Amino acid sequence: MTNISGKAYPSERILSLRRKTVSAERYLSLEQAGIITRVYRQKSDLPVILKRAYSLSASLDEISITIDPQELIAGNRTVGIRAGVVFPEAGISWLEREIETLPSRPQDPFHVRPEDISFFRDHIAPFWRGKTLEDDIYGAAGEEISAIETVVKINQKDHAQGHICPDVKSWLIHGPSALAANALSLSGSSSGEKKLFFEAAGMVLAAACRFMERYSGLAARLAGDEPDEKLRGNLMQVSANCHNLSTGPPSTFREAVQSVWFLFVILQMESNASSFSPGRMDQYLIDFYRKDVAAGILDNEIALELMDALFIKFNQIVYMRNGKSARYFAGFPTGFNITVGGTGKNGEDASNELSYLILKAQEDIRLPQPNLTARLHRNSPDEFTDECSRIIGLGTGMPQVVNDESIIPAMRHAGIHDEDSFDYSLVGCVELSTSGNYLGWSDAAMFNLVKALELALNNGKCMLTGKQAGPNTGYLSGFPDYRSLEEAYRKQISHFVSKMTEVCTVVEKCHREHLPSPFLSSVVNHCLRNGTDVTAGGAKYNYSGIQAIQAANIADSLAVLKKLVFGDGLVGKAELLGALRNNFRDNEPLRQMCINRVPKYGNDVEWVDRIGAEWIEYFSEQLKRHRNFRGGPYQMGLYTVSAHVPMGQYVGATPDGRLACTPLADGGLSPMYGRDKEGPTSVLASVSRIPSRLAGNGSLLNMKFLPSMFSNETDRSKFTSFLKTLVKMPVHHIQFNVVSAEELKRAKADPEAYRGLTIRVAGYTAYFTELDSDLQDEIIQRTTQGENG
């Protein structure tokens, strides 16, 4: 609990709203799917962009709405909290397979009403079968997608791609009513596709105003029936705010916060996708805050409560995934990423009063959303860095920390102009974006470099199935030297990059044909200026992001080949190849040699780290040879979030000692779990050798610290120093986890994965997995007590 001017936070109201949000039963909701289907049926002759505009407008006019009398900030895309929705125009095949099992699936289940099953099966599915985005993508490139699937996972095949930071600033300056008027007037003076675009944008913006007015009306009606005076006052305020927003831009801080929330609700009603991100909220709300404070109508107490309320709201929309995807993106990482701190236009520190209030809201709410990011740079005030340390120490993994000194140059390297690069924010998890003018298509595909290495060792054949997956480039046993192996590896990578970009072009083209997004486009520069939808390349910046997976396994595996096989000759080429194909069966000593006889990435061993760097650079160069559908460049990301688990399932045993089908290194730039033993500064040294400047799409590093790191001010100040040193290194991002008792139990059960985990007892540090079982148990016991206390 924080304490502002003597009052305990969060407030009773916030605690109550939080409780209601978390405990709400999740249902499948087909209400909007029904509206969309009806509109598409009725308007089958219209161009897609108008069908999409009519569907969204009808949804904004008709969708059931509700307001909790306690709510300071109103609005949702479904009447139920955290309902799962499906947009049939994107794809329905997974729901056709899984609608009955949604309630019983192990991860992130949803209740399904029996009448919804028949509605879906009788009315929705039959209309859409064969007509969706997904159907067209598979029709055009299905074979190609499966031909490369062991190495490349193509994303965004059955839903809108989301992953964008809208221009919230201009949304707040103009409001939807002015934006609508502008679009309609532009529509009058243009022709052809541009005219359609402006017409569609004007239509949905006008509907957005009506949507807000509906909330105003409902709040007024509820106020009329509300016996409690305080709640009645609140509802009347909500009503007035929504009414004002439907007719003009916000004039108070509270209206601005409400306006931000409406923007994200409506974006979700148009696109149902993950990772629409609010971006630099402390920057675009600060003027509202200061104006109200100066006018005496706002103080930190009220402002924090509004932030708390908004934080809760971000948890009321969840993105329902298919069963397989839900296992890997468990717990609804919807990707509302808020960025605080960082530099201003001239490199000056831009943190402000709201940066701190937003960090405090994280302390108050501690729910999965929003995803909170703190930007640090060399002039970040100590107070801000230390407040970040304090919040990180709470153990929610937030805020994640990003480094302006590394990211801004990387964005410039990627071609972003100076007037935009300073204003970057994070989208979704760690994806980089400028503010409000950037379609990064950041999750276009994941490229499994580890699988490509497997193919390079085995003449293009998958070691798990024996199938020919890549070109014939020879067997490890036949390579006369390390160079020949490198040559084979380059051929495999280059082959799959070319194939991948062909498929990505098809995917983007189908998105343009099925999912033009006039509402989103009206808040992404310069779509409204040039009359072009965002899916057609209307944004100022048009990238596609491909994730390179995974630097650690590549560096470690090639280091083993270089040293043990081609260097010392301690292990024969055929011997290793045979062992890999057999998943090291009956050859644990060889596997242990692979693990222990060659240094690993993450331990500040330069020659090993350089191997990783070299291949990451090669991959990035290959990407640069291609252009995406919107005419923009491909750029590399170095993150997987949790996809290191499914990606690992495709990969046989690897020379770094990893067993077949087990997870790859996590995160993106993290060392292979259990292989880094020299502590966090060594990890950072290794990571800083991987050229993050080429990762314009973002990178991810996970680090774990013990709870004791944050238990007193002296130790915490050392953590703060660690953050202050980070900004001097070419490392984009770190996410900090605090080790829990659960994790120690896993370490005890699976010591190999936790070799680097140190623990502290009574001021002494030891490797946890080297302790005897009874000592481990005592430590687990104590960590549990610490958590309870």
Next chain:
Amino acid sequence: MAETKGTIFRIRRFSIHDGPGIRTSVFLKGCPLRCSWCHSPEGIDAQISVWHTPGLCISCKRCLTACHNEALKMSSGSVLIDRAKCTLTGGCTEVCPAGAMQFTGRTITAQEVFREVRKDIAFYGTSGGGLTLTGGEPLFQPEFSLEILELCRKAGIHTAIETSLFADLDVAEKISSAAELIIADLKIFDPQEHETYTGQSNEKITGNFLFLAETGKALTVRIPLIPGITDTAENINAISAFAGSAGRNIPVELIEYNPLAANNYRRLGIPFQPDRVFNKDNL
């Protein structure tokens, strides 16, 4: 300059409890004291030996055949080392694929240590950290310690030593003058008791301490809290009064006893006397 070599048993980067800021701690092997509770038994002996970590062992038995002295045998998943037969040729450590059979330390030059320490120089700068020589006993390898300290000092790295101060005055004086901070581990004030539990009288220690205190050198006192031995009010008060008698404000820190020490005794295959004690509040 001659390459001064020494013996260490560990270098720990991101060390945050051995002096101010973020530090690199270098653990020197060999100690003239024989504290009954020693929590780094692998640091006592100046000689490198071999130890075995059961948790890493995969029972492949390669070490058994690699040993020419038949000093090893397998017993319930663990390798037992007959130290009378072991001649430290290291055959077992070379063949062990799992890193379970290892030397307890290594020989290294002062330059090599310095190169390791230098790696985290950026972190020392932001945190006010640096190098800490500890052990074992850094005063036990005076030339080696001195050279490391001087190399670091020239590079602008803050230097500290953590020491029992058991050494001849000239050694203590020389090394102390090369370090910016002395962390003195004072254990037992009563000279008789000190001899009983550490094998040596504390006369040299107290003498060195008073000498250093007079020079104005930055000093911190640490008292390890060994249940029933050093943690009595009488002992703590006596050491605190002694530190105060120097007429300066010398901070006194109380350090919890290390409950994990038993683990390292087991790995070394030597008996461990005191009962393990966990202090509840210190995880």
